Amino acid sequence: MTKKSTQADAEEELYAQAAGAIGVLCIAAGILAAIKDKLGLSWGGAVAVAIGALVALGYAAWWIRTRIHAYLHRKTQPAVRQDGPAGDVTAAQGDVPGPPVHAGLTTALSRAGAIGKEEVVLDEDVTVKQLDVGTLYKFLLPPSRTSEDVGKHLGPIASMFGVTRLHLKMETSRKSERQVRLLVLKEPPFSRPFPAPTRQEIADFAGVPMGHDVTGKLVGVPTFDKASLLVGGMTQTGKTTLVNGIITCLLIAYGDFDLYLLDGKLCGLTEFQKVAVRYEASDDPAVLGSMLDELNARVDDRYTKMQEAKRNRQPAPVFKPVFFIIDEAADFYVDNGSKDSQETVRQNEDKSRKLVSKSLESGISTIMMTQRPSNDAIPVKVRDQFLYRLCLYVAAKGTAKVALGDSYFETVAPIHPALLDPKIPGQAVLFAGGSSALIRGFWFADEFIWRTVDEVLAKQHSVISEVPETPLTRALRIMEEKGVEFIPTADLAPLLDVTDTSPSVQGKRLSKLLGVPPGKDEKGVVRGYWVNDLSAAAKASR
Numbered sequence: 368m369t370k371k372s373t374q375a376d377a378e379e380e381l382y383a384q385a386a387g388a389i390g391v392l393c394i395a396a397g398i399l400a401a402i403k404d405k406l407g408l409s410w411g412g413a414v415a416v417a418i419g420a421l422v423a424l425g426y427a428a429w430w431i432r433t434r435i436h437a438y439l440h441r442k443t444q445p446a447v448r449q450d451g452p453a454g455d456v457t458a459a460q461g462d463v464p465g466p467p468v469h470a471g472l473t474t475a476l477s478r479a480g481a482i483g484k485e486e487v488v489l490d491e492d493v494t495v496k497q498l499d500v501g502t503l504y505k506f507l508l509p510p511s512r513t514s515e516d517v518g519k520h521l522g523p524i525a526s527m528f529g530v531t532r533l534h535l536k537m538e539t540s541r542k543s544e545r546q547v548r549l550l551v552l553k554e555p556p557f558s559r560p561f562p563a564p565t566r567q568e569i570a571d572f573a574g575v576p577m578g579h580d581v582t583g584k585l586v587g588v589p590t591f592d593k594a595s596l597l598v599g600g601m602t603q604t605g606k607t608t609l610v611n612g613i614i615t616c617l618l619i620a621y622g623d624f625d626l627y628l629l630d631g632k633l634c635g636l637t638e639f640q641k642v643a644v645r646y647e648a649s650d651d652p653a654v655l656g657s658m659l660d661e662l663n664a665r666v667d668d669r670y671t672k673m674q675e676a677k678r679n680r681q682p683a684p685v686f687k688p689v690f691f692i693i694d695e696a697a698d699f700y701v702d703n704g705s706k707d708s709q710e711t712v713r714q715n716e717d718k719s720r721k722l723v724s725k726s727l728e729s730g731i732s733t734i735m736m737t738q739r740p741s742n743d744a745i746p747v748k749v750r751d752q753f754l755y756r757l758c759l760y761v762a763a764k765g766t767a768k769v770a771l772g773d774s775y776f777e778t779v780a781p782i783h784p785a786l787l788d789p790k791i792p793g794q795a796v797l798f799a800g801g802s803s804a805l806i807r808g809f810w811f812a813d814e815f816i817w818r819t820v821d822e823v824l825a826k827q828h829s830v831i832s833e834v835p836e837t838p839l840t841r842a843l844r845i846m847e848e849k850g851v852e853f854i855p856t857a858d859l860a861p862l863l864d865v866t867d868t869s870p871s872v873q874g875k876r877l878s879k880l881l882g883v884p885p886g887k888d889e890k891g892v893v894r895g896y897w898v899n900d901l902s903a904a905a906k907a908s909r
């Protein structure tokens with residue numbers, strides 16, 4: 368309606384009122400005279416009776432008018448949603464002309480600051496679906512708004528729905544900036560555990576699954592190619608269990624890869640030792656240094672091969688994926704105060720940065736875990752290189768920033784890890800590809816992990832037996848035939864045609880032939896070779 372037409376209506380109403388008033392005055396005078404004559408009252412009494420009758424009539428007219436108005440108004444206004452957040456519905460609907468407004472969402476979004484006070488979400492642009500876990504709203508924002516506006520205000524929006532930020536899961540659309548899917552959970556996330564996925568579900572996942580989302584769907588990353596992962600969280604929050612789940616999924620998703628494990632907790636990753644090329648249970652920074660040397664040598668070798676391929680105009684070489692997994696990484700960057708230790712730690716920083724930054728192109732991915740995501744725990748130049756981040760419960764924003772990245776809280780729809788319930792282990796914020804997801808890591812039964820490891824081991828052995836025999840694979844075959852895990856140098860040497868009268872010369876020649884230093888038997892007395900060391904060397908040499 369325009370301003371001009373409103374003014375004309377008002378004038379017309381004024382004339383009508385004036386005419387009505389004159390008519391009423393004339394009628395009133397006549398009625399008064401009639402009352403006075405009929406009832407024989409004084410003028411005062413007649414006036415009082417007339418006013419009383421008029422007031423009663425006026426009230427009756429007002430009552431009828433308001434009822435008719437309310438009836439007509441109900442017919443033209445949309446029904447107020449009962450499934451939306453609480454709020455001032457009338458304020459949201461206001462006198463907005465045009466299509467009906469979704470009062471609940473409009474109130475929640477405008478009060479939370481995600482849309483302007485004059486903007487509305489139209490009823491026709493909203494669909495509401497009841498799921499087992501909660502209510503799913505799919506809606507289109509007003510044209511001047513994007514899903515980012517909603518993402519930045521999820522805390523206040525949750526409050527308008529009477530829940531917490533963790534009860535909300537927001538998804539955006541690839542087709543429209545204005546399209547938003549907002550799931551409002553009816554219970555706190557992960558109040559009930561979801562069953563661990565089956566082998567088939569893991570194999571069918573497009574990428575590497577890392578956990579369940581709040582609805583029980585598998586979530587993870589599309590690939591670990593050119594990517595490394597940093598996992599932070601306070602002690603006993605479930606980091607090791609979560610990473611054990613990731614390794615199990617990697618074994619299923621990738622089938623075969625070279626695994627290097629540095630078990631700073633001494634028994635956190637032991638279940639995967641059999642399939643690892645190198646497994647070390649240690650918290651000594653020098654051990655990290657030695658593993659970094661080995662891996663950086665592989666990086667250099669792969670870069671040389673890539674250069675050669677380019678120079679010779681050949682297709683880029685395809686490398687076997689390599690994963691380097693470190694549990695409790697922070698310990699390896701702490702010196703004991705001595706000069707030697709300080710130098711080792713300094714070198715570890717440089718070597719780690721080189722590995723994490725360079726290794727991506729050459730297919731070597733690093734997964735680092737730390738229970739101390741404090742500023743000095745993992746050097747900045749190292750942690751900046753991680754593409755994927757997982758943060759379990761931490762108490763402060765500062766530590767969350769170390770794990771998730773300094774600018775994490777400026778991203779769309781961030782989730783503060785301090786809000787996670789520390790009593791539910793394995794809950795984590797996964798930040799990958801610029802978006803956050805609340806997940807809970809898998810908790811696989813031991814038997815499932817053992818079966819997966821054994822399958823991969825069997826596959827590795829069959830691959831070893833397919834390649835042309837080398838002294839190493841021959842030694843492995845001999846040990847398999849004998850059914851032994853350990854073989855003394857004196858027994859193995861003649862079988863590999865290393866004969867010498869002096870045991871020490873024979874031992875040196877055998878070690879050189881195999882490319883592996885000898886170890887000692889379980890009692891630490893007899894020199895010889897363990898099957899695990901030989902198969903690790905055989906895998907690494909492929």
Ligand SMILES: Nc1ncnc2c1ncn2[C@@H]1O[C@H](COP(=O)(O)OP(=O)(O)OP(=O)(O)O)[C@@H](O)[C@H]1O
Binds near residue numbers: 600603792
């Ligand atoms: N997803 C899960 N479901 C159920 N229990 C879990 C889950 N994840 C971890 N836990 C349990 O929580 C406890 C701590 O787990 P874990 O050792 O993995 O934590 P952590 O963060 O690595 O601990 P720390 O840093 O102290 O070594 C263990 O008892 C584990 O069984």
